[in-house]
Amino acid sequence: MGKFLRILFLCITASTATLAQYVPTSGQPFQFAPIYNPAFAGVEGYKDLKFAYRYQWTAFGKNAPKFINLSYTIRLKEPFDLNMNSARTGTDDQEKKNEEVPNIKKTIHGFSINVFNESFGVLKRLGGGLTYAFHYPVGKKARLSTGLSVLLDNTRIDVNKLYLGINAQPDPFYESMVASGVSHTNLNVRAGVLLYSPRYYVGVSYLPLVNKDLKTSEAAFSDTFYTGSLQAGVSFPASAVVDVKPSVLALLQENNKLVIDYSVKIYLEQKLWFGVTYRDVKSAVGMVGFNLSERLAASYSYEFSSGGMQQFSSGSHDLVLALRLNNLKRLSPQIW
Numbered sequence: 001m002g003k004f005l006r007i008l009f010l011c012i013t014a015s016t017a018t019l020a021q022y023v024p025t026s027g028q029p030f031q032f033a034p035i036y037n038p039a040f041a042g043v044e045g046y047k048d049l050k051f052a053y054r055y056q057w058t059a060f061g062k063n064a065p066k067f068i069n070l071s072y073t074i075r076l077k078e079p080f081d082l083n084m085n086s087a088r089t090g091t092d093d094q095e096k097k098n099e100e101v102p103n104i105k106k107t108i109h110g111f112s113i114n115v116f117n118e119s120f121g122v123l124k125r126l127g128g129g130l131t132y133a134f135h136y137p138v139g140k141k142a143r144l145s146t147g148l149s150v151l152l153d154n155t156r157i158d159v160n161k162l163y164l165g166i167n168a169q170p171d172p173f174y175e176s177m178v179a180s181g182v183s184h185t186n187l188n189v190r191a192g193v194l195l196y197s198p199r200y201y202v203g204v205s206y207l208p209l210v211n212k213d214l215k216t217s218e219a220a221f222s223d224t225f226y227t228g229s230l231q232a233g234v235s236f237p238a239s240a241v242v243d244v245k246p247s248v249l250a251l252l253q254e255n256n257k258l259v260i261d262y263s264v265k266i267y268l269e270q271k272l273w274f275g276v277t278y279r280d281v282k283s284a285v286g287m288v289g290f291n292l293s294e295r296l297a298a299s300y301s302y303e304f305s306s307g308g309m310q311q312f313s314s315g316s317h318d319l320v321l322a323l324r325l326n327n328l329k330r331l332s333p334q335i336w
Helices: 001-013 029-036 056-062 090-098 172-179
Strands: 046-055 066-078 108-122 122-138 143-157 182-197 200-215 227-235 243-255 258-268 272-279 283-293 296-305 315-323
Touching: 029 046, 029 066, 029 108, 029 143, 029 182, 029 243, 046 090, 046 258, 122 172
Parallel strands: none
Antiparallel strands: 046 066, 046 315, 066 108, 108 122, 122 143, 143 182, 182 200, 200 227, 227 243, 243 258, 258 272, 272 283, 283 296, 296 315
């Protein structure tokens, strides 16, 4: 029995390796860009509240993985803008005066808070993080951003829900797990850099700047899985009402191999968008979203696998709801 339980715990922790050093499990990772790269915090010019729910591998039924993400991103400091801070004059005069404003007054201070909850059968995970980013203008429309985030998460296994079989014999290892619990708490600090404008972005992040176990248990837990990320994207206006937005998200694993998402989204008048993502782990994602107003948006994605897990995964669903508060300029999301 003891050997069986040890193997079981190793299998559970192996299956959660992709959860280590938290990045969202999502078919729409661009919705939570500050978690992948802290430098994204504050990019948008409004208060951005997002809620995401993912129901993964539906064939597992009640034991299927479920993920909840809640994030809130704001600007602690807006860039000085004569168009908003002075009486209106001619457009050319305003643009000229804006160019004369010192760059330090055009800086942005972004802040983001994220809370997440995950469950996968007997495995439960709860955590959250704080992110800060500083954005400095490096051109007429481009900015260079640097960010730092601190994340704290706790992963535990509900041992009481493990099924040991009919007439299972008492096992010292199992009994010790019941008595002491199976829990792991981790502190992670990460950093990122981002160069962006209204038409492009490119960023890199180093995820385990600090990766410290605050609490661990007798059961084995996986260590850091992702060591860095790369994000890049552009926007091509195909017409007055259509924007085509290809992008790439790459995650660097501990073995120095990249896991890459290749995506393209098409926006129609910034009110309706749809897109596809190909993941080189042999899965694909279809997406559709609606900007219901300048304050409210909703999107849905469906992911299906073509690899060895196809018979088990049978699709994953993602729903994201966004509330854009204080959107006085009626801004639409940028290319992410």
